[in-house]
Amino acid sequence: MTAARARVRSALATLVLAVPCTLLLYGFLAAESEGKVALVLAGATLAAALGWRTGLLGWAVRASGQGGLALGFALSGLALVAAFHEDPFVLLLLARALIALVACLGLHVQLADAGVPNFAGAAFFGVGGYTAAVLGKGALPHAVVLLACGALAAAVGSVLLLPLLRTRGHYAALITIAFGLLFRTFFEVNESLGGPQGLKLGGLEVLGFHFNDDRHVLGLEWSGYAFYALAALALALAALSLVRRLERSWLGLALDAVRLDETAAACFGVEVARWKIGAFTLGNALIGVAGGLSAMMVGFIAPNNFTFQESLVLVSILLLGGLGNLAGLAVATLIVVCLPEKLQPIQEYRYLLFSVLVVLVLVLRPAGLVRRTARRSFGSAAA
Amino acid sequence: MTPAPLLVCADLTRSFGGLVALDGLSVELKQGEILGLIGPNGSGKTTFFNVLTGLYPATRGEVRFGGLTLTGARPQAVYRAGITRTFQRSRLCLELSIFDNLAVGAHQQLDHGLYFNLLRRRALARQADATATAARELLEIFDPPLAARLFEPVAGIAMIGRRRVEICRALISRPKLLLLDEPSAGMTADETAHLMDDLLEVRRRFGDLSIILIEHEMSVIARVTDRCVVLNYGKKLCEGTYAEVSTNTEVRQAYLGLA
Amino acid sequence: MDLLAQYLMNGVMLGLMYALVALGFTLFFGVLNVIQFAHGDVLTAGAFAGLAGYALVVRAGVQASLPQLLTVVLAATLSMAVLGAVLGRTLVLPLKGAPALNVLLATLMGGTALRECIRLFYPGGSQPQRFPALLPSTAWALGRFTLRLDNLLMLAAGMALVLGVSLLLQRTRTGLAIRAVAQDEETARTMGIDFRRVVLFTFALGSALAAFAGVMNGLYYNEVNFGSGLLLGVIGFSAAVVGGLGSLSGAVLGGFLFAGLQTLGAVVMPFASAYKDVFAFGMVILLLAWKPTGLIGEPLGERV
Incomplete structure (x- = not known):
């Protein structure tokens, strides 16, 4: 009886959350003029403020629970893909945002959970892309290639493990910065992987299904990008679930202990180095898979795709979304990836505006936009 | 015939550059015993804990605990052997x-x-x-x-x-051995008394918990410890029950500045 | 032999530029325990400010190269001193006590903003800009090695500047205040030292040094680029780390060491000259893996 009621309540909360979000996103993505985009943004701000003030937002997030949130996310994504089934521009944008979310989740495990800085996110994204470009031409099934993208990014990252474990704070950050710059320069001067022009890729193909082709399904004309958007949605959901489960388990707790006080953690048996290695490796693997899928979708990869600037953007998304807050991370990724594309006049100025925004957040709200909340129990009472 | 001691530290030494923070300290602890560690600030009490728990490697000397040799052991191994600690300045994850x-x-x-x-x-x-x-x-x-x-x-x-x-x-x-680094710092006398009662209660329930207690509050030391070790400049000044130690002239000189 | 001399000259010039940048990093770290990562972009901005100053005096009809040179140097250093103090005031001081990563990210983003401003708003800023040759072009041929007067002059000026900073810190009241803050902020405050003023002065000083390095860089390569500061910043920071952050002599040593390694790489592997930046960054990573807190280690007595 109560279980059934709880389920209804959760479903209701999910609807309360997902329907307005989906509608706003639809409006945002469909808007064709800057004025309309601004209008939708104003609407979103208003809705968020209202939800916040009335407590409806908090209630809906709590009541829908983990399963509900994931379901809402999935349904909302599916609805948007279906709504824009013929619009390659919007679908590409959507897929890019979802792929960026996967990469940010990888960074989140590293930075927000284990406290290992990574200012070379774009470089690991690039490793995934180049892996896809090189292996994708061969006979390997593309699902395996995507896994290899993650594995290779993790393997390349392991080169940095020793220096990262021996250093802390600024010094550790510098190592990743140096690596990011090194990596890009290397691919620019090394002609064997296309040099500055980069490499071309064929599209993703799984079990004979070519993602690049437009096709007729369910009585509708679907752009090829719709399938990429769906693949990205599936990947993002998997990554979200993985990171979420990780954080709400003893694993996440051990990472927290490592991040917050290495010395105390060591005194209670936490193998600090082992956990840092695990987090850094898992994070890079996620970033690498994202990079592989992205390269296959876009069809080419070049050193210009993974500049230091892009690495900074990834870290900043993390900060803006609020460290330790996956929902916030998803929203921040969406805004940062999509907004400049929709507001063409700011496109050229996006790094400038973005950097100023991040500086303002850091100076005015040092704890991040959203304060980190303590983990609630993952015992049976909370399930 | 006495049972083998739980903890044996022999000639434990730790120096930082020219400063010898812990100088040839030898301490034994029986199972179930509460040992008080006293001495002026900077006399090496916390350094002793840090060396014992593997945070600082010892410059010289050895540590045996139960049947294990913990000399040079990492903090994680010390924890697994059954030694845990608190820190002088609270180190919880806030x-x-x-x-x-x-x-x-x-x-x-x-x-x-x-x-x-x-x-x-x-x-x-x-x-x-x-x-x-x-x-x-x-x-x-x-x-x-x-x-x-x-x-x-x-x-x-x-x-x-x-x-x-x-x-x-x-x-x-x-744990088999608990290291408490000034647990009563910032507490009132009442709160401290309660805390000590609770510790004794826990020890009663756990059976064989041994404790080493760093403490400045002499009434606490007098009440709960079986034995005390007094440190000064990293060296053991003397050792014995609180009553013996507190009447020792050297201790009074070093600690209280009394002639 | 001649070629070696050429390499040596080049290495010394690079070393001096790195040392000037590293000095800034080490000064900032000394007084505030922060890394100001916009420093490399301050260098670029300095070079562009010098360039702007040059354009102004040329338009005003000044033909002689000495006043032109003075204008360039003054425009660069003074404007960057102001900018450095402003950055310290708005980006770094408000974040005092925040996690180290926040300061790092804030200054990295501040640097990005600066870089983007140059790219977007300086006329033609997205393209490399020609930097005027303002120094006498006299040169002596010693076999195959040409000793250039302009290089010698830059070297002398840079060395004098390093020496001057060191004298300032050791011999003046301001220097004493900086060293006091570096030793122990609390005590320095109780001794009546105006902490904010010392910090802002240090930021101004360090940034002016970077601006000078930027002008040197422009004069040496006859070109400046909006993105070049990033590389110099990372190398300068690495040099400061290698020498031990907070140590003045360490920074200078680190700068020359780094340039030495780069030059060595070029001598040993001339075929791989395209990889010289890859080599530089690889060295940074290796050095930190080998000596995580720098070659000289945690400076205790010698901090600034």
Whole structure:
């Protein structure tokens, strides 16, 4: 009886959350003029403020629970893909945002959970892309290639493990910065992987299904990008679930202990180095898979795709979304990836505006936009 | 015939550059004993804890604990051998809940397998429940109101409560030896008395818990310790029951500045 | 032999530029325990400010190269001193006590903003800009090695500047205040030292040094680029780390060491000259892996 009621309540909360979000996103993505985009943004701000003030937002997030949130996310994504089934521009944008979310989740495990800085996110994204470009031409099934993208990014990252474990704070950050710059320069001067022009890729193909082709399904004309958007949605959901489960388990707790006080953690048996290695490796693997899928979708990869600037953007998304807050991370990724594309006049100025925004957040709200909340129990009472 | 001591430290030395913070200290501890460690500030008490728990490698000397040699052991190995500690300045993870902090203390009892944590969510929930029960039991002894606030962040808890949580974190793994670094700092005499009662209560329940206690409050030392070691400039000045130590002229000279 | 001399000259010039940048990093770290990562972009901005100053005096009809040179140097250093103090005031001081990573990210983003401003708003800023040759072009041929007067002059000026900073810190009241703050902020405050003023002065000083390095860089390569500061910043920071952050002599040593390694790489592997930046960054990573807190280690007595 109560279980059934709880389920209804959760479903209701999910609807309360997902329907307005989906509608706003639809409006945002469909808007064709800057004025309309601004209008939708104003609407979103208003809705968020209202939800916040009335407590409806908090209630809906709590009541829908983990399963509900994931379901809402999935349904909302599916609805948007279906709504824009013929619009390659919007679908590409959507897929890019979802792929960026996967990469940010990888960074989140590293930075927000284990406290290992990574200012070379774009470089690991690039490793995934180049892996896809090189292996994708061969006979390997593309699902395996995507896994290899993650594995290779993790393997390349392991080169940095020793220096990262021996250093802390600024010094550790510098190592990743140096690596990011090194990596890009290397691919620019090394002609064997296309040099500055980069490499071309064929599209993703799984079990004979070519993602690049437009096709007729369910009585509708679907752009090829719709399938990429769906693949990205599936990947993002998997990554979200993985990171979420990780954080709400003893694993996440051990990472927290490592991040917050290495010395105390060591005194209670936490193998600090082992956990840092695990987090850094898992994070890079996620970033690498994202990079592989992205390269296959876009069809080419070049050193210009993974500049230091892009690495900074990834870290900043993390900060803006609020460290330790996956929902916030998803929203921040969406805004940062999509907004400049929709507001063409700011496109050229996006790094400038973005950097100023991040500086303002850091100076005015040092704890991040959203304060980190303590983990609630993952015992049976909370399930 | 006396049983073999639980802890034997022989000629333990640690120097930082030219400064010898711990100078040839030899200490033995019997099972179930409460040893007081006293001495002026900078006399090497905390350094001793840090060397013992593997945070600083010893420059010279050795440590044996139970049947194990812990000389040069890493902090993790020291913990697994059954030695836990509190810190002079509270080192809880402030943004984590009380439960999380205690669960860090219970690290070795918890299953950290990938499969278990990511996929066997029900079994994980059961383990979390069991850990929560153990945490509540301990908190009930030291600070019953905190047991009801198990999932609140430590940052929102008063200093006194934090000290008690830190002691619970050190106890939840059922160590054989507990190292307490000035647990009463910042507490009133009353609160300190309570804390000591609670410690004795825990020791009664756990059976064979041994404790080394760094403490400046002499009334506490007098009441709870079986034996005291007095340190000065990293060296052992003297050793004995509180009554013996407190009448020692050298101690009075070093510690109290009395002639 | 001649070629070696050429390499040596080049190495010394690079070393001096790195040392000037590293000095800034080490000064900032000394007084505030922060890494100001916009420093490399301050260098670029300095070079562009010098360039702007040059354009102004040329338009005003000044033909002689000495006043032109003075204008360039003054425009660069003074404007960057102001900018450095402003950055310290708005980006770094408000974040005092925040996690180290926040300061790092804030200054990295501040640097990005600066870089983007140059790219977007300086006329033609997105393209490399020609930097005027303002120094006498006299050169002596010694076999195959040409000793250039302009290089010698830059070297002398840079060395004098390093020496001057060291004298300032050791011999003046301001220097004493900086050293006091570096030793122990609390005590320095109680001794009546105006902490904010010392910090802002240090930021101004360090940034002016970077601006000078930027002008040197422009004069040496006859070109400046909006993105070049990033590389110099990372190398300068690495040099400061290698020498031990907070140590003045360490920074200078680190700068020359780094340039030495780069030059060595070029001598040993001339075929791989395209990889010289890859080599530089690889060295940074290796050095930190080998000596995580720098070659000289944690400076205790010698901090600034």
